Amino acid sequence: MASSPHLIEVALPLPLRQTFTYAAHAPIAPGHRVVVPVRHRRVVGICVGSSDGAALGEAAPKAVLAVPDAEPALPADLLATCRWIADYHVVALGLVCRAALPVALGQAGNPAPRGRTERVLVLERTLPTLQARDTAFRRAPQQRLAYELLESLGGQASVAHLMRQLGCSSAVIDGLVTKGFARVESAAVFRDPFAAREAAGSSATSRGAALRPTGPQQQVIDAILAGAPGSAFLLHGITGSGKTLVYLEVLEQVVRREGRSAIVLVPEIALTPQTVERFRARFGDLVAVLHSGLSDGERLDAWRALRRGEKRIAVGARSAIFAPLPDLGAILVDEEHEASYKQAEAPRYHAREVALIRAREAGARCVLGSATPSLESWHNAQEGRLHLLSLPARVGGGALPAVQVVDLRQELRVSPPDVRARRQVLSASLEAAIRDRLAREEQTILLLNRRGYAPFVQCAEGHVAVCPHCSISLAYHRVPERLVCHYCQHQEPAGRACADCGGAMERQRGLGTQQVERVLAERFPSARIARMDADTTSGKWAHAEILARVGRGEVDLLLGTQMIAKGLDFPNVTLVGVIDADVGIHLPDFRASERSFQLLSQVAGRAGRGPKGGAVVIQTRTPGHHAVRHAATHDYLAFVAEELAQRTSPPYPPTLRLANLIVSGLDEVGVATFAGTVARWCVEADARFGLDVSVLGPAPCPVDRIKARWRWHVILKSEKVGPLTRLLRGLADGLEVPAAGGLRLAIDRDPVALL
Ligand SMILES: [Zn+2]
Numbered sequence: 172m173a174s175s176p177h178l179i180e181v182a183l184p185l186p187l188r189q190t191f192t193y194a195a196h197a198p199i200a201p202g203h204r205v206v207v208p209v210r211h212r213r214v215v216g217i218c219v220g221s222s223d224g225a226a227l228g229e230a231a232p233k234a235v236l237a238v239p240d241a242e243p244a245l246p247a248d249l250l251a252t253c254r255w256i257a258d259y260h261v262v263a264l265g266l267v268c269r270a271a272l273p274v275a276l277g278q279a280g281n282p283a284p285r286g287r288t289e290r291v292l293v294l295e296r297t298l299p300t301l302q303a304r305d306t307a308f309r310r311a312p313q314q315r316l317a318y319e320l321l322e323s324l325g326g327q328a329s330v331a332h333l334m335r336q337l338g339c340s341s342a343v344i345d346g347l348v349t350k351g352f353a354r355v356e357s358a359a360v361f362r363d364p365f366a367a368r369e370a371a372g373s374s375a376t377s378r379g380a381a382l383r384p385t386g387p388q389q390q391v392i393d394a395i396l397a398g399a400p401g402s403a404f405l406l407h408g409i410t411g412s413g414k415t416l417v418y419l420e421v422l423e424q425v426v427r428r429e430g431r432s433a434i435v436l437v438p439e440i441a442l443t444p445q446t447v448e449r450f451r452a453r454f455g456d457l458v459a460v461l462h463s464g465l466s467d468g469e470r471l472d473a474w475r476a477l478r479r480g481e482k483r484i485a486v487g488a489r490s491a492i493f494a495p496l497p498d499l500g501a502i503l504v505d506e507e508h509e510a511s512y513k514q515a516e517a518p519r520y521h522a523r524e525v526a527l528i529r530a531r532e533a534g535a536r537c538v539l540g541s542a543t544p545s546l547e548s549w550h551n552a553q554e555g556r557l558h559l560l561s562l563p564a565r566v567g568g569g570a571l572p573a574v575q576v577v578d579l580r581q582e583l584r585v586s587p588p589d590v591r592a593r594r595q596v597l598s599a600s601l602e603a604a605i606r607d608r609l610a611r612e613e614q615t616i617l618l619l620n621r622r623g624y625a626p627f628v629q630c631a632e633g634h635v636a637v638c639p640h641c642s643i644s645l646a647y648h649r650v651p652e653r654l655v656c657h658y659c660q661h662q663e664p665a666g667r668a669c670a671d672c673g674g675a676m677e678r679q680r681g682l683g684t685q686q687v688e689r690v691l692a693e694r695f696p697s698a699r700i701a702r703m704d705a706d707t708t709s710g711k712w713a714h715a716e717i718l719a720r721v722g723r724g725e726v727d728l729l730l731g732t733q734m735i736a737k738g739l740d741f742p743n744v745t746l747v748g749v750i751d752a753d754v755g756i757h758l759p760d761f762r763a764s765e766r767s768f769q770l771l772s773q774v775a776g777r778a779g780r781g782p783k784g785g786a787v788v789i790q791t792r793t794p795g796h797h798a799v800r801h802a803a804t805h806d807y808l809a810f811v812a813e814e815l816a817q818r819t820s821p822p823y824p825p826t827l828r829l830a831n832l833i834v835s836g837l838d839e840v841g842v843a844t845f846a847g848t849v850a851r852w853c854v855e856a857d858a859r860f861g862l863d864v865s866v867l868g869p870a871p872c873p874v875d876r877i878k879a880r881w882r883w884h885v886i887l888k889s890e891k892v893g894p895l896t897r898l899l900r901g902l903a904d905g906l907e908v909p910a911a912g913g914l915r916l917a918i919d920r921d922p923v924a925l926l
């Protein structure tokens with residue numbers, strides 16, 4: 172070598188919290204991709220800076236094999252953001268950088284070729300009623316699943332995709348074809364499903380283009396645009412107050428007039444087609460929609476267009492926060508309270524917090540918007556870290572829908588025995604309200620909350636057994652029969668009488684979607700019912716297709732899980748029913764009340780978006796619960812005051828900081844034993860360094876088994892950020908995870924749920 176090599180530090184996508192020193196012929200700017208040798212393999216890493224070579228010791232550095240790009244893949248603000256995530260969430264910087272780049276850029280070879288053809292199944296005959304389906308598929312349940320999936324995908328889907336989603340054989344597909352329900356065609360493989368998509372249903376698009384901001388909206392817009400670089404706002408606007416128009420006007424200024432770029436985060440593209448459509452309608456070719464339906468090649472194309480500044484607005488879910496836009500002027504986070512912004516695997520970042528960090532690094536304005544802000548953001552606004560902006564009224568003076576709370580205890584008390592089972596699903600009030608909508612040819616949405624269900628016990632008066640130390644619902648366990656707190660492992664016998672009223676406690680299992688669908692079909696035999704849950708929406712575009720059918724008026728009753736509560740806007744939906752509000756409220760999680768309030772408020776906001784107005788019916792055994800009471804009066808401020816007070820004793824976020832250490836593995840005893848080791852290690856480290864972090868557990872996780880892996884956890888609570896960071900780093904670097912039994916230790920900082 173003629174000249175002395177330039178030493179650089181490279182972050183590699185390996186689970187090691189260190190960087191590695193390599194030698195290059197010429198200086199390499201931070202953020203560049205580099206191809207380097209790792210044990211005879213070519214691996215793509217990221218240059219994170221120059222090196223003094225101290226870590227090498229006597230060893231000679233290996234040489235960088237290639238520098239593939241002319242420009243750094245990660246602009247400076249994005250690399251700094253990745254560093255922050257790595258430090259805060261105690262994860263390897265190389266893994267964060269890999270998560271920030273399209274899959275194709277993490278591979279040393281070339282991206283996969285495009286343009287093949289494949290076999291596509293096309294729906295031939297529709298079966299609108301449940302009875303018709305029962306008849307057609309009586310002895311072929313697999314065919315029925317395939318039929319319903321195909322239908323939910325808009326009547327057209329790749330055969331391979333269907334078989335993969337259902338895990339079925341080609342005989343199932345052949346059966347559908349033989350019976351004349353579908354035909355097979357050949358079609359080109361990659362078609363951007365969003366590019367081909369028309370505005371779903373309502374007139375949202377044209378309204379977005381034509382509307383002028385109202386006085387209150389303009390004040391909010393002016394305040395945001397007057398904000399200094401890096402300033403952050405919490406926009407609290409009730410449902411229907413026109414937050415999207417505020418976003419559009421902010422983008423107009425930042426992108427069109429200032430010539431800068433912007434990121435818009437939405438909880439899930441497939442669930443918010445109408446919102447996404449408004450951005451596309453206004454900004455057309457400037458927008459890149461980053462969605463899960465993109466192939467690796469398409470994703471790479473979009474990424475390059477953003478990196479070069481050809482597209483200047485990235486709209487997408489969580490990971491769009493890593494869009495490589497130069498000269499970022501604004502980051503908008505819609506529905507900022509949504510749990511889907513938190514990544515479930517390492518790096519376990521929260522896109523809302525990353526948005527704030529990146530905006531600060533880039534000198535961009537950041538807006539967090541919600542009708543029901545997270546308690547964290549609300550707390551941050553109270554403390555002055557976010558500027559609070561409010562839109563307290565619906566556009567055009569529209570009224571929020573009237574909410575009727577139906578007390579299921581009373582309902583069951585007065586029902587004759589033969590209708591009691593049905594009344595659990597459908598109270599007399601809700602049944603009458605639906606019948607009324609059907610007669611007027613208006614639409615109804617019914618919510619059945621099933622998220623992360625854990626069984627609990629409840630008396631006839633609605634009281635629930637709660638841990639005396641943690642204020643968390645006790646979970647029911649059958650073998651041996653007992654009630655367990657999944658935070659501190661407090662236990663009680665299951666057979667005890669209610670502590671509040673002395674009544675007998677009964678195990679609550681929650682209702683199944685299919686069970687509810689049966690009752691609906693039986694009571695409303697001519698209604699066109701659609702179901703939207705994890706079973707019917709496993710395809711990427713299933714949600715959007717079902718929603719499009721609702722928009723076209725092809726559905727009378729939409730029954731769904733919490734995924735139906737998102738930003739839908741259908742003027743003909745005049746009734747929203749919540750089948751069982753209690754399931755969510757009594758989850759063993761400190762955020763159960765907050766989530767329930769948000770869900771009830773969001774779903775109530777779906778009713779009456781049109782001139783016909785609307786009504787909401789909430790069925791519950793705990794009508795006095797603050798999540799129900801304040802959702803019924805649309806009173807976020809009252810809810811948040813009560814909930815914040817409850818989070819102080821015992822303390823939970825935002826009063827303090829939390830980390831969840833999850834131990835999982837194949838052997839139950841091994842998992843419990845290692846969870847004990849983790850807890851002891853934390854207690855000792857806390858005492859040794861005087862960190863003042865409290866350690867709860869170990870205890871089994873409320874969901875104690877996922878995919879054959881047993882799960883235990885240890886909860887860390889800390890009033891300060893720094894000491895918790897120290898403890899977590901010490902744990903990640905200092906405690907070895909035994910190789911036996913597939914043991915893993917996951918660190919989930921600021922968890923959105925402890926299930
Ligand atoms: Zn407890």
Ligand SMILES: [Zn+2]
Pocket residue numbers: 630631632633634669670671672673674
């Ligand atoms: Zn009771």
